[in-house]
Amino acid sequence: MFLLSFVALTFSYLALAHEPSPLQDFCVADPNSPDFFFSGLHLMGNISNHLGSKVTPVFVTQLPGLNTMGISMVRIDYAPWGLNPPHTHPRATEILTILEGTLQVRFVTSNPDNRFITKVLQKGDVFWGLFISNAMWVMDMLWLLLAFSSQNPGAITIGNAVFGANPAIPADILAKAFQVDKSVVDQLQAKF
Ligand SMILES: *[C@@H]1O[C@H](CO)[C@@H](O)[C@H](O)[C@H]1NC(C)=O
Numbered sequence: 001m002f003l004l005s006f007v008a009l010t011f012s013y014l015a016l017a018h019e020p021s022p023l024q025d026f027c028v029a030d031p032n033s034p035d036f037f038f039s040g041l042h043l044m045g046n047i048s049n050h051l052g053s054k055v056t057p058v059f060v061t062q063l064p065g066l067n068t069m070g071i072s073m074v075r076i077d078y079a080p081w082g083l084n085p086p087h088t089h090p091r092a093t094e095i096l097t098i099l100e101g102t103l104q105v106r107f108v109t110s111n112p113d114n115r116f117i118t119k120v121l122q123k124g125d126v127f128w129g130l131f132i133s134n135a136m137w138v139m140d141m142l143w144l145l146l147a148f149s150s151q152n153p154g155a156i157t158i159g160n161a162v163f164g165a166n167p168a169i170p171a172d173i174l175a176k177a178f179q180v181d182k183s184v185v186d187q188l189q190a191k192f
Helices: 002-016 158-163 171-178 182-191
Strands: 053-058 072-078 083-088 094-100 103-108 116-121 126-129 132-137 142-148
Touching: 053 083, 083 158, 103 126, 158 182, 171 182
Parallel strands: none
Antiparallel strands: 053 072, 072 142, 083 132, 094 126, 094 142, 103 116, 103 132
């Protein structure tokens, strides 16, 4: 809980960043090959990984025609008890809907409250996320569609950013910030 709060403090200001409104109808990355189409989001992602979840993005990288449009989407698949670890999107707000299954979503509001909010979503429910969210599969198959208010929303996964930074954040700084022994930080840094 402390960790989540700390990171909310560290990163929440980034959520203020956003893209300017588009100045023309479209501005594809390659003007000779306008790209308005992506195929394949009906396909399940590969959830055989330690988190038990898979994000399949359709950002400007996958669909160049989204350039300047300020929107994008992803599909997320979850294995039983799969997890999308705590993270935040520096350039976007997100909205999602459950297409199959049941999902528990969680997030922490910004300072000073850092209120932890949790909600179980069923098929057809719509949820918009802010700050840090994670999610866990709680019943059979689960997949969802999620839209972003950016063609390139970015993601800051808290564990990776704090304990897996490259080069590493000095362990004594993290030990002081999290009020733990440096050996705890060493252990966490080794995981990321
Ligand atoms: C899914 O990912 C696992 C682990 O990376 C890999 O071993 C497996 O071959 C992948 N399966 C498919 C269908 O790509």
